[in-house]
Amino acid sequence: MADVAARAGVSHQTVSRVLNGSPRVAPDTRERVVQAIRDLGYRRNVAARALVTARSATLGVITSSSVLYGPTSTLIAVEEAAREQGWFTSVAAIGTYDAEAVHHVLEHFMSQAVEGVVVIAPQEDVGRAIDAFDAPIPVVLIAARESTVERTIPLAVDHAAGAALVVEHLLELGHESVLHVAGPQDWFDAQQRLAGWRAALTDHGAPVPDPVIADWSADRGHEIGRELVERIAAGHGPTAVFAANDQLALGLVRAFWEAGVRIPEDVSLVGFDDVEGAGQFIPPLTTVRQPFAELGRRSVELLFEAVAGGSPQGALIPPELIVRSSTAPPRARRR
Incomplete structure (x- = not known):
């Protein structure tokens, strides 16, 4: 210098x-x-600067070792937002969500003198493990749930609001109700999407069919689609389906195509996430776009505020409905 x-x-x-x-x-x-x-x-010299200032300018990030779109996109967004502010990220990907594994990672971060931790915690087990760990540094919990731990700051996309956007769009097109193919119910995101779907149908006085509980995979979507085809062919199937993510929607698309069920002529279909390539489905998929860049930026802002001695409040970030060609009025309405 x-x-x-x-x-x-x-x-x-x-x-x-x-x-x-x-x-x-x-x-x-x-x-x-x-x-x-x-x-x-x-x-x-970052190491020398840390010795002088007692500040590491490093954030820890805990995420799943899976390659699912939501957690992976969130991780990338957090890392980019931290780097733009001149901070480093130390990432730990875990394959099991038991308390021992999560606590081991948090202790590892403490030994690195990280100044805050972002936990991408879509599952109940991770949330419970974080709640049980008395972290001496601020933690931003990216999960669609509240936290009662003082130094844990909840942040999430408003999944329930996203599901409501889907229902309102389909009801406005003239569909009497919407079937929901839900994600695994030990995931906070899936819980909130199901709750938002049910609440929106109830608020509009529409029938609430039993949801179909699934995982996040296109394979499971295909299996469910084959089951729905028989109902649609018999004339008592759904006219609109809301899949909890775009991979489930992709499996449904294939099952419907194989059976000659046309989208959106015979059934409208909506996904969630707006994955890369969703606009290239046949037909292009109507879906809910998650604002991952905003999620990453807000998580880093909340941590910085907490590190500086502030008391940041958690937040819900609204998603956006992207309307494409996979939704249309039901056949009776088009006539």
Whole structure:
């Protein structure tokens, strides 16, 4: 830093302000310092800085070792948001969600002196394990549930609101009701999507059929689709189906195609997530888009506020319904 200061003709303190993003530096001075840094190839020694400041500028992230779209997209968004703020992330992917495994990871983070932890916790077991761990640092829990632990800050996409958007869209098209192919009910996201679907139908005075409980896979969607085909062919099947994620919807699409059931002429179909390529389904899939970038940015903001001594409140981030060609009025209404 002394070499940079000498080359730029400024003080050591000015170089420090530039490196830390302080607004108290004139633009031309800032440019001279930045150019000197480029010329000298200067890089901050993070380990040395941590020793001096007692700050690691590192966040821990706990996530699932699965490659499911939602948790993976959330992880990427958190890492990008932290990096944009000059912070590092230490990631731990776990395959089991028992308390011992989660506590082991949290203790590992404590030994790295991370300043906060983001937990991508879509499942009940993870939520319980986090609640049972008395972390001395702030924790942002990305899960569609509340937390009663003082230093744990809940943050999530509003999955119930997303499901309500689906139901309202289909009812406005003229469908009398909507069948829900639900995700696994030990996942908070799936619980909230089912609750939002049921509440929206009830609020509109529409019949509430028994949901079909599934996992998140296209294979299971295909199996369920084959069962629904027989009901649709007999004339007493659903005219609209809401799948809890786009993979389930993909399996349904194949089952309907194999049986000659047309989307949306015979049945309207909606997914959830807006995965890459959802617009290339045949037909392009109407689905709920999760704002993963916003989720990552907000999680980092909440941690920074907590690390700085604030008392941030949890939040629900609204999703967006993306209407494509897989939904239309039922056949009776089109006539």
